[in-house]
Amino acid sequence: MQVVATLSLKGGVGKTTVALGLAGAAQRHGVSTLVVDLDPQANATTALDPEPTTATVADVLDDPRPAVLRRAIAPSGWGEGLDVLVGAEQTERHNHPDPGIKQLHRLDRALQRLATGPVADGEPDGGYDGDASDIHDADGEQYRLVIVDCPPSLGQLTRSALSAADRAILVADPTMFSVSGVQRAFDAVQTERERSNARLQPLGVLVNRVRPRNSEHDFRIGELRELFGPLVFNTVVPDRSAVQQAQGACLPIQSWDTPGAREVSAVFTTLLGRVLRSGRTRTPSGS
Numbered sequence: 001m002q003v004v005a006t007l008s009l010k011g012g013v014g015k016t017t018v019a020l021g022l023a024g025a026a027q028r029h030g031v032s033t034l035v036v037d038l039d040p041q042a043n044a045t046t047a048l049d050p051e052p053t054t055a056t057v058a059d060v061l062d063d064p065r066p067a068v069l070r071r072a073i074a075p076s077g078w079g080e081g082l083d084v085l086v087g088a089e090q091t092e093r094h095n096h097p098d099p100g101i102k103q104l105h106r107l108d109r110a111l112q113r114l115a116t117g118p119v120a121d122g123e124p125d126g127g128y129d130g131d132a133s134d135i136h137d138a139d140g141e142q143y144r145l146v147i148v149d150c151p152p153s154l155g156q157l158t159r160s161a162l163s164a165a166d167r168a169i170l171v172a173d174p175t176m177f178s179v180s181g182v183q184r185a186f187d188a189v190q191t192e193r194e195r196s197n198a199r200l201q202p203l204g205v206l207v208n209r210v211r212p213r214n215s216e217h218d219f220r221i222g223e224l225r226e227l228f229g230p231l232v233f234n235t236v237v238p239d240r241s242a243v244q245q246a247q248g249a250c251l252p253i254q255s256w257d258t259p260g261a262r263e264v265s266a267v268f269t270t271l272l273g274r275v276l277r278s279g280r281t282r283t284p285s286g287s
């Protein structure tokens with residue numbers, strides 16, 4: 001199981017769009033995937049249109065036991081192979097500016113249970129309560145990919161995502177503030193790697209909403225490449241109205257049949273390949 005977070009410390013740059021695009025690509029390619037919606041605005045949950053649940057990720061952050069996790073996960077409305085750990089406004093109560101280490105690791109602990117199968121009795125926090133068997137397949141791993149969609153602030157929620165992730169995708173828009181935003185996001189990844197999660201690595205910077213032949217956009221992308229070098233993906237996500245149309249219809253961009261949608265889908269197929277390749281080369285985690 002590989003955990004990827006979509007990150008930027010600014011709202012509206014496309015974190016959710018990238019999380020959804022990657023999820024759609026994974027589903028298309030038969031990669032069993034869970035989207036974790038950590039943003040209290042819960043836009044990813046709205047777009048993924050899951051069946052109703054009796055718990056949300058806010059409850060999982062209160063109590064990461066398998067029984068709670070199971071109640072907070074539902075199949076997405078996009079079809080087979082894609083589930084959602086649903087977001088909710090209540091998640092905001094877990095967004096302390098300076099959380100303790102125990103709070104910070106709750107998401108990681110919950111996700112590790114999906115990766116390793118039912119946990120043994122007598123775990124310090126109450127442990128396995130005996131009813132998680134149906135969230136695991138025969139290998140003890142239901143999801144090959146977990147995508148965590150972060151809120152735009154650097155509080156407990158984003159730090160929880162970074163504490164649980166193998167890779168962070170830094171999303172940027174081609175504007176004059178993007179350089180400082182990407183720098184702060186890199187610093188956040190670096191800090192969390194040193195503080196709580198040695199396996200965390202930045203996968204790269206994905207520039208979103210790029211308009212072709214826009215000299216300001218070209219200039220800003222050049223600026224990012226100068227500063228962050230090969231960490232800036234050559235492939236950028238174009239600005240296409242199909243993105244908003246597909247999200248509004250609660251459908252994956254991969255099923256939206258317009259030239260713009262096909263262009264955007266191709267970018268997410270490339271990104272998926274990159275994510276999966278990074279999973280093969282990663283060093284074993286502290287297990």
Ligand SMILES: Nc1ncnc2c1ncn2[C@@H]1O[C@H](COP(=O)(O)OP(=O)(O)O)[C@@H](O)[C@H]1O
Pocket residue numbers: 008010011012013014015016017018043152208209210237238239240241242243244247
């Ligand atoms: N490549 C794109 N083309 C067109 N619209 C986009 C694109 N990326 C994002 N948007 C739109 O911009 C808005 C903000 O994107 P979103 O992914 O929600 O950002 P964030 O999660 O960072 O706040 C949404 O309405 C989304 O549909």
Ligand SMILES: [Mg+2]
Pocket residue numbers: 015016017039043149150
């Ligand atoms: Mg968002």
